[in-house]
Amino acid sequence: MSDTTTDTTGDDLEPVEEFRARARTWLAANMPPLGDGWNDRSDERRERERDLQRTLWSGGFAGICFPREYGGLGLTNEHQRAFTAESAPYDMPFSLNVPTLGILAATLLEFGTHEQKLRHLPAILRGDELWVQFLSEPSGGSDLAGCLTRADRDGDVFVLNGSKIWSSAAYASDWAMCLARTNWDVPKHRGLTMFILEIHQPGVTVEQIRQVDGTLEFCQEFFDDVHVPADAVVGEVDDGWTVASKLLVHERLAVGGGSPYTSGASIGHDGGGADTMIADLARGSGRAHDAHARQLVAEAHVRQMVAGQLIRRITQGMATGAMPAPAGSLIKLFGATNVMRRSEIALELAGGAVVAWPPGEPGPGALAGTASLSRQGVSLGGGSNEIQRNIISERLLGMPREYAADREVPYREVRRGGSSR
Ligand SMILES: Cc1cc2nc3c(=O)[nH]c(=O)nc-3n(C[C@H](O)[C@H](O)[C@H](O)COP(=O)(O)OP(=O)(O)OC[C@H]3O[C@@H](n4cnc5c(N)ncnc54)[C@H](O)[C@@H]3O)c2cc1C
Structure with a gap:
């Protein structure tokens, strides 16, 4: 991180207006103006955004609300809002905001171990790691807890099998948070585990899906006996629903434009x-x-x-x-x-x-x-x-919960498409 980073530990936070003025000067000197193509979803644009993120990092303006021990600036929402407002005329790494920074880095910050955060958060803020969510499955995305991808413990690893779909730009990403079923003998929400998964490794096949607008951003992944280290579990084994639920909160904020972890006008x-x-x-x-x-x-x-x-x-x-x-x-x-x-x-x-x-x-x-x-x-x-x-x-609003026939039934006994596992 560059020398320009101000010490913001304890109560000694840089005043927002000083930070804003410093950001304004730095942005004018270092970031290119916003032009056409900022919302282009090509591979070239993605690489350019990694470079823009590296520029923010080396200038000391990456991860404004991330803790300093993980490479961030440890500043407040107000600082982030000031930076976002000042950055409006400039090209920024927009696509890193969602899902990498606003959803996955935010979730890792909340549930990851110290080692997981040290390993990944600075790399994300440097623009070295793009992340994606492996949540939705071909059998349906709204019923996230109905996940069929399985992870079976085998000594120091979990063995992953199944398929995920609609993952945005997985082919061009490096890491994923992947929800998998680790326990079939409890109701569906209680037998899930969230894993950190390296995407480009043996056993993971990524296929791109062509959309009506001609883009190939969406992917489907197939997992065939993929070995995931046990220390790649995020949160607790069988408590992945807690992690997934909070991930979704971060997602709604980030997609809605309200995340403190995203940078640049949305x-x-x-x-x-x-x-x-x-x-x-x-x-x-x-x-x-x-x-x-x-x-x-x-x-x-x-x-x-x-x-x-x-x-x-x-x-x-x-x-x-x-x-x-x-x-x-x-x-x-x-x-x-x-x-x-x-x-x-x-x-x-x-x-x-x-x-x-x-x-x-x-x-x-x-x-x-x-x-x-x-x-x-x-x-x-x-x-x-x-x-x-x-x-x-x-x-x-406290209205009655939607009826769900499978809520208290061990997932093994839940009928799916006429069969049970
Ligand atoms: C732009 C975009 C990016 C995405 N990125 C990712 C990603 O990176 N990773 C990932 O894992 N997934 C991703 N998804 C998938 C997304 O999470 C799912 O599309 C979404 O959860 C809905 O799931 P589904 O498409 O399987 O629809 P289904 O769950 O099959 O639902 C079909 C229809 O039924 C309705 N419905 C379902 N259940 C109910 C209910 N209980 N009450 C009322 N209506 C209901 C839904 O509203 C919908 O209209 C992305 C999708 C889009 C469009």
Whole structure:
């Protein structure tokens, strides 16, 4: 870490406004301006983001809210927010935020052993390790506790067999947190264990899945007798549900734009360049003076402002204990419905420009059209909208729990597709 890092131990925290001024000067001197292609999901872009993360690290601005003993700066949410605001005009390692920093590093920080954290957190903050979640399975993702991938203890290792799916960019990632069943004789939530898994090793096959927008980011993995060291367990054996549940809290915050562990404006949540894009679409289609188009532009802007305030209110509420962890579902649900509505607005404003453009000149309309193909993803990834609504009604509003026939039944006896294991 560079000499520019301020000593922030004990009460001697650098004042936020001094930190902000120092960040502003450093960003201007070291980070490239935000240009087109920040949301490109190509391999080249991913490598560029690793380099951007390395730049943050060597400049002493990586991991603002991570503890100093694991390579971070040990500063507060306020420092992070100040840095994020200052970084808005610059290109940043956006895709490292989710899932690596905001979800997996956050979960490791909470449940990992000291050795696991020392080994991985500085490497993550240096941009050397990209992480992914191996949670969803071909048999279904919403019922996460219905996991069928198994890990059987054999001396110093667990032997992993099964399959995971919908893992974002697993082929280009280095490590995963993988949920597997270690006990079939207890009800489904009580027999799971979370593992740290090296992705590129014998027995792990990663296949990329082509999406409707032409991308190959999603993967399916197959595990054939993969040996996982026993010291790669995160939390306790058979208590993986505790880890997974908290991982999902981090995910809802990170996907909703409210994680303290992510850095850089999250476009689509707090404004960034997105509102300019919506206004550009209205101008591009010659409708900047049209009353209905102007209402749509204003609606998109108001939604962004509400999103920013909601994120701030709920993250502060959760940080102070005034709101319980499931409140993160409010941010996640609002974020997902907001992205969907903004996509509809963009399509309406752009008109024909979303489907046809001059050869070699894809404008904002083309971007909006392509983005609309994957807009449904935000209402599934990190738990679907229906699941968020279940959480809000059951765990925030105290409504009765959804009926589950398998809740107290040993998982071995639960019928799945007409068979039991
Ligand atoms: C962009 C994106 C990124 C993702 N990244 C990852 C990743 O990195 N790692 C990973 O493991 N997974 C990832 N996923 C998978 C994601 O977690 C699952 O898609 C999600 O949990 C839903 O699971 P499913 O697709 O199997 O749908 P299912 O669980 O089969 O659900 C199908 C439909 O039924 C509804 N439904 C299911 N159960 C209920 C219920 N109890 N009450 C009401 N409605 C219900 C759902 O809302 C949904 O509409 C990603 C998905 C997306 C879209």
